[in-house]
Amino acid sequence: MPKRAPSDTSQTADVRERIMETASALFYEMGARAVGVDLVVARAGVAKTSLYRYFRTKDDLVAAFLQREDEDFWAKWDSVAAQHPGAPLQQLEAHCDWIGERLARPGYRGCPQLNIAAEFSDETHPARQVAIAHKAELRARLESLIAEMGIQPASRAAGQIALLINGAFVSAQILEPDEAAGLLKQAVKAILNAQAPKGKA
Amino acid sequence: MPKRAPSDTSQTADVRERIMETASALFYEMGARAVGVDLVVARAGVAKTSLYRYFRTKDDLVAAFLQREDEDFWAKWDSVAAQHPGAPLQQLEAHCDWIGERLARPGYRGCPQLNIAAEFSDETHPARQVAIAHKAELRARLESLIAEMGIQPASRAAGQIALLINGAFVSAQILEPDEAAGLLKQAVKAILNAQAPKGKA
DNA sequence: TCTAAATGATACAGACCTGTCTGTTTTACT
DNA sequence: AGTAAAACAGACAGGTCTGTATCATTTAGA
Numbered sequence: 001m002p003k004r005a006p007s008d009t010s011q012t013a014d015v016r017e018r019i020m021e022t023a024s025a026l027f028y029e030m031g032a033r034a035v036g037v038d039l040v041v042a043r044a045g046v047a048k049t050s051l052y053r054y055f056r057t058k059d060d061l062v063a064a065f066l067q068r069e070d071e072d073f074w075a076k077w078d079s080v081a082a083q084h085p086g087a088p089l090q091q092l093e094a095h096c097d098w099i100g101e102r103l104a105r106p107g108y109r110g111c112p113q114l115n116i117a118a119e120f121s122d123e124t125h126p127a128r129q130v131a132i133a134h135k136a137e138l139r140a141r142l143e144s145l146i147a148e149m150g151i152q153p154a155s156r157a158a159g160q161i162a163l164l165i166n167g168a169f170v171s172a173q174i175l176e177p178d179e180a181a182g183l184l185k186q187a188v189k190a191i192l193n194a195q196a197p198k199g200k201a
Numbered sequence: 202m203p204k205r206a207p208s209d210t211s212q213t214a215d216v217r218e219r220i221m222e223t224a225s226a227l228f229y230e231m232g233a234r235a236v237g238v239d240l241v242v243a244r245a246g247v248a249k250t251s252l253y254r255y256f257r258t259k260d261d262l263v264a265a266f267l268q269r270e271d272e273d274f275w276a277k278w279d280s281v282a283a284q285h286p287g288a289p290l291q292q293l294e295a296h297c298d299w300i301g302e303r304l305a306r307p308g309y310r311g312c313p314q315l316n317i318a319a320e321f322s323d324e325t326h327p328a329r330q331v332a333i334a335h336k337a338e339l340r341a342r343l344e345s346l347i348a349e350m351g352i353q354p355a356s357r358a359a360g361q362i363a364l365l366i367n368g369a370f371v372s373a374q375i376l377e378p379d380e381a382a383g384l385l386k387q388a389v390k391a392i393l394n395a396q397a398p399k400g401k402a
Numbered sequence: 403t404c405t406a407a408a409t410g411a412t413a414c415a416g417a418c419c420t421g422t423c424t425g426t427t428t429t430a431c432t
Numbered sequence: 433a434g435t436a437a438a439a440c441a442g443a444c445a446g447g448t449c450t451g452t453a454t455c456a457t458t459t460a461g462a
Contacts, residue, residue: 216408216409247409247410248409248410248411248412249410249411249412250408250409250410250411251408251409251410254408254409
């Protein structure tokens with residue numbers, strides 16, 4: 001008596017992919033430490049042996065979750081940037097817009113990278129490496145955008161805006177979420193205007 | 202054979218206080234979920250029964266930890282503010298200074314309130330209430346400082362600076378820590394100048 | 403000094419966790 | 433159709449966790 005018809009519809013999805021999706025949702029919603037592998041496999045409708053075939057340990061699964069979030073984030077970033085080619089200021093504003101949009105989503109619970117970094121203090125944890133790389137990448141992308149605007153030193157303004165973005169991530173769940181979006185955008189403008197040699201806001 | 206002489210020196214400290222101090226250090230350093238009560242009592246040199254006499258559950262101990270951090274934070278805030286009576290701008294700058302100093306301390310691992318909020322997703326968790334109240338208090342204090350400066354609307358600039366401060370907290374452990382301090386201070390100035398009707402930076 | 407409260411030491415219950423093992427069933431490919 | 437890989441199902445080991453129960457010991461006050 002199989003619990004599900006063998007060639008059921010819609011469950012043709014890769015087993016690995018189903019595990020990833022379920023684990024991602026659970027880890028983000030409840031925190032990685034609060035979610036056991038038994039819950040993941042139960043929710044995913046998958047055997048525990050399958051999980052451990054694709055992921056050596058639970059820590060690896062957590063790292064894979066962050067890696068996936070990282071890729072999704074930059075894919076979105078790239079697609080938004082592509083809508084304003086050669087216009088760094090418009091790009092930055094557009095990024096603030098979609099990021100701000102996410103902050104106001106129901107169930108928003110902060111930046112996954114920051115949350116996992118808060119949960120796992122061990123510097124050598126595989127997921128922490130992903131988080132650090134992610135934040136370095138954010139910093140680098142902001143810096144090149146700002147350099148494109150002709151603002152000097154680009155590193156300083158980029159760092160300030162990185163502070164603002166990370167601050168918006170963590171503040172959205174503590175303060176009113178829809179407020180953070182507006183604050184972020186206004187503050188970014190203020191930072192840019194303060195540093196710009198030729199202010200053309 | 203008692204492991205410690207009964208009236209030993211320096212251990213006359215309250216049992217409850219010894220538990221609080223040990224738990225605070227461990228929770229902050231490793232994360233509350235990663236620290237078991239057995240580790241706390243072992244480090245504190247205290248019986249588990251004593252812990253459960255003063256704290257009904259571990260969650261209560263976590264909440265007490267955050268409460269204590271909250272009180273220490275505002276005590277420091279008040280003492281710094283008292284050094285610049287009637288000078289809100291100097292106060293805000295001084296706050297940026299000591300906060301920036303903390304970010305660069307060895308072993309800095311972010312804002313305890315934000316870390317615990319990231320670890321415990323349950324909205325009803327007692328510690329989460331403390332964290333939310335703490336961040337609301339930060340926002341309120343910033344707002345009154347900025348209103349004192351004559352900047353309108355105070356709420357907006359306060360929100361932007363709250364974003365910056367929270368961003369500095371979480372970014373310090375990801376980026377270079379001593380950099381965050383400078384970025385914070387510069388960015389706060391930029392925000393103030395952008396909003397001030399009469400800029401006297 | 404006597405007594406009551408506080409503390410210590412430790413075992414324990416019950417639950418949960420990660421990761422493995424075994425054996426069966428389903429899928430996919432030839 | 434036949435075969436090998438993949439997936440399922442479920443038990444299980446070994447550990448950790450929270451919270452309680454038991455009993456000895458120490459402290460503090462009358």
